[in-house]
Structures are given as structure tokens and as C-alpha cells.
Amino acid sequence: MNKSIEIDEKIFQDAVKFYSTMFNLPPLASKIYSYLIFDFEKVGITFDEFVEVFSASKSSVSTNITLLLNSQLIVDVNKMDERKRYFFANEDYKKIRFEKIVQKMQDEIKLLDDLNQFRKVKDEDYDQKIEVYKSLLNKNIVNIQESLNKL
Structure with missing residues (x-):
């Protein structure tokens, strides 16, 4: 063959x-x-x-x-x-792959929010860093979703 x-x-x-x-x-x-x-x-x-x-x-x-x-x-x-x-x-795998990445980032944001609500001790420096990190995740989610819509 x-x-x-x-x-x-x-x-x-x-x-x-x-x-x-x-x-x-x-x-x-x-x-x-x-x-x-x-x-x-x-x-x-x-x-x-x-x-x-x-x-x-x-x-x-x-x-x-x-x-x-x-x-x-x-x-x-x-x-x-x-x-x-x-x-x-x-x-379609590229689209499937990035949809999974978006889902993981969304899951991580939810976990961070849940942990923050559970936390008893407040730390403004930590809170600020988490917000910056969540903002980065959200920006990447939007960017990936816009690109996926083009695929």
C-alpha cells in the first residue's frame, strides 16, 4: 500500500x-x-x-x-x-479547544469569587491583585470569544 x-x-x-x-x-x-x-x-x-x-x-x-x-x-x-x-x-477542534479554555477561565473566576466570599479576613492588597487577575481573565475570555465568532 x-x-x-x-x-x-x-x-x-x-x-x-x-x-x-x-x-x-x-x-x-x-x-x-x-x-x-x-x-x-x-x-x-x-x-x-x-x-x-x-x-x-x-x-x-x-x-x-x-x-x-x-x-x-x-x-x-x-x-x-x-x-x-x-x-x-x-x-472544528480549534473552536472546541478554545471553548474549553474559555470555560476553564470562567470556572476559575467563579472559584475566586466563591473563595473571596468565604474568606473572613479582608486584605486590600490581595483583593486588588485578585481583581487585576480576574480582569485579565475576563479580557482574554472576550478576546477568545470574539475570535471564535469569526471561526
Whole structure:
């Protein structure tokens, strides 16, 4: 079986390292995801191609594909006239990723507010620093949400 896509080995290795760190992925999952981002024509990559390209066991490939599907980094499609599943990098993942970041920042602001209300001792210096920090979080939330609306 020939590779259905062309990759640049240096860029591929850089991508594997980056996505492994960025998404905390195991090595094979990072390789699969990095391989998929080279699918510029959106032809899709089959399970069998991953097994062959990475010389990995079917079990390992299956486990790592499941991890990527569950984390919404990739999607799969069954074509009408074939039994095979084709895998693609999830184009919506950037939006999903930043929505999660916004949610974490909102959760942190709520936690800070709850802690501040619970606190019995008042400290103006501490309160001022927390307000500056919350302001930074809120500005980033607005900035990210404006960018997400453009996506």
C-alpha cells in the first residue's frame, strides 16, 4: 500500500513533538494526528494505512484512534460504497479547544469569587491583585470569544 498523502519528514517530526506536548498524547496518537494534518486534500486515511505506515499493531492503532476520537481531535467517516472508515483531523477542534479554555477561565473566576466570599479576613492588597487577575481573565475570555465568532 502506498501512502495516500505526501508528508515532509522534518515538519512531521516537529508536529509529533508539538502535539504530543500540547495535547498530552502518547507517541502513536501524536503520530496519527500529525499524519492526518498533512491530508490537505481531505481524502481521509484508513485504519490499514496507519498500521502499515507506522508499523504498529492493529490493537495499538485502534487504541490510539479511539483516544483521538474521544478527545475530538479526529473524526471518522464511512463512505457509502465501502466498509472502510476514513479518518480526518477534526476541523472544528480549534473552536472546541478554545471553548474549553474559555470555560476553564470562567470556572476559575467563579472559584475566586466563591473563595473571596468565604474568606473572613479582608486584605486590600490581595483583593486588588485578585481583581487585576480576574480582569485579565475576563479580557482574554472576550478576546477568545470574539475570535471564535469569526471561526
